[in-house]
Amino acid sequence: MIKKLIKFVNITFRINPIYYFIMLLVSGVTIIGLIFNMYQITYMIDMLLNQTKEEALKAGLYLVVINVLIYTVKTILEYFQENESLKTKQKINHYLAKKLMNMPYHYLENTYYLDLKERARFANDNQDAIGQLLAQLSSAFSSVVTIVSLGALLVAYDYIIIAILGVTTLMSILVILKGLKTQLGFYKDIIPVNRKYNYYLSELGKVKYAKEYRFSDMGKLMQRELKDFTEKTVKNFDKLNKKSSLYESLLASLQYIQMGGIYLYLGFKTLYQTKLISSFTYYTQIIFNFYQTLVSFVRQLITLKGLSQYVAPFIELAELKSTEEKGSKILEEIKTVEFKNVSFTYPNTKNQILNNISFKINANEKISIVGLNGSGKTTIIKLLTRLYDVTEGEILINDINIKEYDIKNYRKILSTVFQDFKMFSYDIASNIDPTYKKELLYKVLDKVDLKDKIEGLKFKEKTSYTKDYDPEGVMFSGGEEQKMAIARALYKQSDLIILDEPTSALDPMTEAAIYENFNEIVLNKTTIYISHRMSSSTFCDKILVINDGKVESFLPHKELMKNKESLYYQLFMSQAKNYKITKENIAHV
Numbered sequence: 001m002i003k004k005l006i007k008f009v010n011i012t013f014r015i016n017p018i019y020y021f022i023m024l025l026v027s028g029v030t031i032i033g034l035i036f037n038m039y040q041i042t043y044m045i046d047m048l049l050n051q052t053k054e055e056a057l058k059a060g061l062y063l064v065v066i067n068v069l070i071y072t073v074k075t076i077l078e079y080f081q082e083n084e085s086l087k088t089k090q091k092i093n094h095y096l097a098k099k100l101m102n103m104p105y106h107y108l109e110n111t112y113y114l115d116l117k118e119r120a121r122f123a124n125d126n127q128d129a130i131g132q133l134l135a136q137l138s139s140a141f142s143s144v145v146t147i148v149s150l151g152a153l154l155v156a157y158d159y160i161i162i163a164i165l166g167v168t169t170l171m172s173i174l175v176i177l178k179g180l181k182t183q184l185g186f187y188k189d190i191i192p193v194n195r196k197y198n199y200y201l202s203e204l205g206k207v208k209y210a211k212e213y214r215f216s217d218m219g220k221l222m223q224r225e226l227k228d229f230t231e232k233t234v235k236n237f238d239k240l241n242k243k244s245s246l247y248e249s250l251l252a253s254l255q256y257i258q259m260g261g262i263y264l265y266l267g268f269k270t271l272y273q274t275k276l277i278s279s280f281t282y283y284t285q286i287i288f289n290f291y292q293t294l295v296s297f298v299r300q301l302i303t304l305k306g307l308s309q310y311v312a313p314f315i316e317l318a319e320l321k322s323t324e325e326k327g328s329k330i331l332e333e334i335k336t337v338e339f340k341n342v343s344f345t346y347p348n349t350k351n352q353i354l355n356n357i358s359f360k361i362n363a364n365e366k367i368s369i370v371g372l373n374g375s376g377k378t379t380i381i382k383l384l385t386r387l388y389d390v391t392e393g394e395i396l397i398n399d400i401n402i403k404e405y406d407i408k409n410y411r412k413i414l415s416t417v418f419q420d421f422k423m424f425s426y427d428i429a430s431n432i433d434p435t436y437k438k439e440l441l442y443k444v445l446d447k448v449d450l451k452d453k454i455e456g457l458k459f460k461e462k463t464s465y466t467k468d469y470d471p472e473g474v475m476f477s478g479g480e481e482q483k484m485a486i487a488r489a490l491y492k493q494s495d496l497i498i499l500d501e502p503t504s505a506l507d508p509m510t511e512a513a514i515y516e517n518f519n520e521i522v523l524n525k526t527t528i529y530i531s532h533r534m535s536s537s538t539f540c541d542k543i544l545v546i547n548d549g550k551v552e553s554f555l556p557h558k559e560l561m562k563n564k565e566s567l568y569y570q571l572f573m574s575q576a577k578n579y580k581i582t583k584e585n586i587a588h589v
């Protein structure tokens, strides 16, 4: 726990040191107020017993004025502290978002890290663990200052009281720990259930899947699963609540026994020892405050232990180091791209997806990658874009291993459109490039045949995409979205353009137009693209045919068509046949 807390303080101190500075001030003011009150009350009683009423009145007046002052300062400080706590939490969200954006991509396809991300988010959202931990750290720090100060006064007074306090507090700790263990076990069990629950809930709420639910039983299946999860969760919570109530009543009993013991002892002590009443008041106050603070401190420690477990995933995520090899070379121009004996197996899996792949692409060449579903085409792109690193072999650009290039610069220089590209709910221009230049923006929009459409919109390129946050926002069709994604890639004006099934949602006419003008669209850049529409390969200089993770051939279309036994010939002819039938049908009508 101590290690985790130190790490937490270390991370949050770097994020917002002001919070900790105010925490010190609050603790200082708290202990000054406490000691002042005890001293002043004792002094007042002394004055009253000595019949010096004027002095007693003056002491009473000081007591009120200074308390008002201390209370005001403390309230102001606590107000600032609360503000800083909120700021810290917001900064932590930014920090985590940045972390997720920069963490190696393969972590995001790994169940362990997806679970870790969910656990970090769950602890913060459902339990406000980070906010609570900051507050508890502050209270615990105040308690330590109070305990040390009052403890020093108490040890000088009586050891037996310390012993009574010690034994009963120890018993309380054991009960609280037992309760905490039950609680933590419960939350650990419920997290995987919660992840599935949230998945079903969010999938059911997605408008784009509404059609699926109307025409298949998937919706019903998910609803049934949701109902099961809810019932299971309610049952588990019921069990937890029963156990928690038992521990709470045990704890309360122990605390009353502790209080009883101390007052009984003090009573006897006053019976047999003649003490000045003021001194007695002074020490009962110390004992009372010491006892109260010690009990709260134990609770704070226990809460801290619990919270430190809840924030453990956050700490693990925050401390996650990138395993990517980050070179320092800057890539300015792409002359050659070469895969040299590359083999690849996804992390934590056994199947080798790519098996000793070699091919070379020269500047300005247009390459199409063709193969059956699951043959490894997208994996080649993931390796080239360094979302994953090769298991064996090497990928060279300009004869230099891509690992030697600075990764941020490297990714910036590549223009990529993935199958699962995403448009965001910002304005159209920002979706292409947040720092766009209008002239270039319209130039690329024109290339993908979107210029007229966007110029016709009320706010032109400033129109919001989707109606999520703006009722005047626009929605595009799947094909238009794909054009936007291609425009985004073209805007980068990179030397190498990679398109992974960029035209699957385009209508045949638009697709044909894009391919016919492809050379012009991509401004004679080196281009690699994957498409299941075989007709698109005819526009390419060479076609890389991938079969079961191996390179079957790497030749121009005409050469490949000579071998009627080849996978390429069969794929091409099967689609050409369908296309012919469709045309004939249309002609017939």
Ligand SMILES: Nc1ncnc2c1ncn2[C@@H]1O[C@H](COP(=O)(O)OP(=O)(O)OP(=O)(O)O)[C@@H](O)[C@H]1O
Residues within 6 Å of the ligand: 109, 346, 349, 353, 371, 372, 373, 374, 375, 376, 377, 378, 379, 380
């Ligand atoms: N993150 C991953 N972890 C484990 N296996 C994966 C992962 N991503 C893909 N695979 C597996 O790798 C194989 C190749 O996938 P890839 O996406 O490269 O195929 P593809 O040729 O692009 O297929 P398609 O034409 O269907 O898009 C598939 O069997 C797939 O299940």
